[in-house]
Amino acid sequence: MFEALPQQPGDEIIALMQAFRADPRETKLDLGVGVYRDAHGNTPVMGAIKEAERRLWQSETTKTYVGLAGDPEFADAMRRLILNDAVSADHVTGAATTGGTAAFRAGLEMIQLAAPDAQIWISAPTWPNHPSIISYLNMPMSEYRYFDPETGGVDFDGMMTDLSNAAPGDVVLLHGCCHNPTGANLNASQWQDVAEIMRTKRLIPFIDLAYQGFGNGLDADAYGVRHLAKTMPEMIIAASCSKNFGVYRDRVGALLLVSQDTGVQGVARDTAAFLNRQAYSFPPDHGARLVTMVLNDPNLRAQWQAELSDIRDGLSLLRTELAHALRQRTGSDRFGFLAEHRGMFSRLGATRAQVDEMREVHGIYMVGDSRMNIAGLNTSTVPLLADAIVAAGV
Structure with a gap:
């Protein structure tokens, strides 16, 4: 029976993650996978969630x-x-x-x-x-x-x-x-x-x-x-x-x-x-x-909203820094839309060939349609991405 199963299409983002892990370059950047990361590259557990988990562990009496x-x-x-x-x-x-x-x-x-x-x-x-x-x-x-x-x-x-x-x-x-x-x-x-x-x-x-x-x-x-x-x-x-x-x-x-x-x-x-x-x-x-x-819970909610605000502000700051770095390098504001976008993702507008070049030459990993996860950046890596974008002729 199993030999008759049709081959399913591969997942581009999963393949991108595997290729990133195999890349030995220290300066590589993963802008593909759709999860939030902090400045250290971690996806932390929110403090409000940890506190709720502690309370639940102490009070929960059944798993029915x-x-x-x-x-x-x-x-x-x-x-x-x-x-x-x-x-x-x-x-x-x-x-x-x-x-x-x-x-x-x-x-x-x-x-x-x-x-x-x-x-x-x-x-x-x-x-x-x-x-x-x-x-x-x-x-x-x-x-x-x-x-x-x-x-x-x-x-x-x-x-x-x-x-x-x-x-x-x-x-x-x-x-x-x-x-x-x-x-x-x-x-x-x-x-x-x-x-x-x-x-x-x-x-x-x-x-x-x-x-x-x-x-x-x-x-x-x-x-x-x-x-x-x-x-x-x-x-x-x-x-x-x-x-x-x-x-x-x-x-x-x-x-x-x-x-x-x-x-x-x-x-x-x-x-x-x-x-x-x-x-x-x-x-x-x-x-x-x-x-x-x-x-x-009012206290947990306030803590959560503060943590969420920090995440949101961090993403906005990275967008502003990237748009500014590209403005400096290109002498134009054609990437200004990056600062106006919201959320974790932006579509850069690069061709697949340019995306491939950024990956092969600079170790910048993003989805083939040039969707990039802004949360994969930090202040020190923004210039690396800006240099790669300009070098690829985006």
Whole structure:
């Protein structure tokens, strides 16, 4: 049987990680893998999470299952973090999932059950797992223009034109903040325009929110999703806690379903639990409980928000330093967009040949489409990257 298995496509980022490890150069830089790193190259456990873990270790008395949708307190804490008072609690159903990826897949499977012919519109470009999972589920998919490589910003006119071609009932996948892989984001006015065209065209928003707090702040990063929640009849949110709580390996995510019709919340809740049951029965509770403790305890939350602010400020500083270093070397501000981007990633605008040259000659490892993880830098390595970018003729 196994000999008949089809060969699956390789993962470019995993291959890049392996090549980086095998590279003996001391000056090599890994800007490929999508995890946060501090100035020493470590992905630390947040202090607030460590303290919550200590308290949980002292107080936990059982490891029995919690429920198919996870702990309701976790879902409610995530609802308040993401939506605040945009809609009342009785308009939202939440379920814990194994990371943001499982939340995204469960959201797609819910669409399959409710509207199997709905087209899923994704940004060009987007996180590679988005089209991969949509294709694996054999769901219809289209792209809308998003990134303008000439300016390094959002091709908003192209985006609006493409969304105007979507059919009523189609689903539009949007990055809530810190767009992956480009780092280019919608501003408040653009979010309002997107909401208006989606309301007029009767489209369904599906928000992937993986980096809340990494861009401009917890509330600012949630502006788009909150505005849509206020103005749209219904929406789907797939949220991840991997980055903003640093609980990558604990696999903590949440699926939130928002509807102005409170009468559908029961079936939505049952469906979310059913989908969890088919995938892995009960979602893991340890990381979700830590997140809940941090969000619900004023002292732990204050500590967490301070740590998150330090991360956000550090990323912004690295962006500013890199843009400045490139301005000095090129005599132009054509890389100024790097300072305007938000989140961990930016798409540099280099060709694959230039990316290959930076890797082979300078030991700079980034994804082939020139997506780079800003968190892979520190103040001392910014000049190395700037030199490589200029030398490659980007």
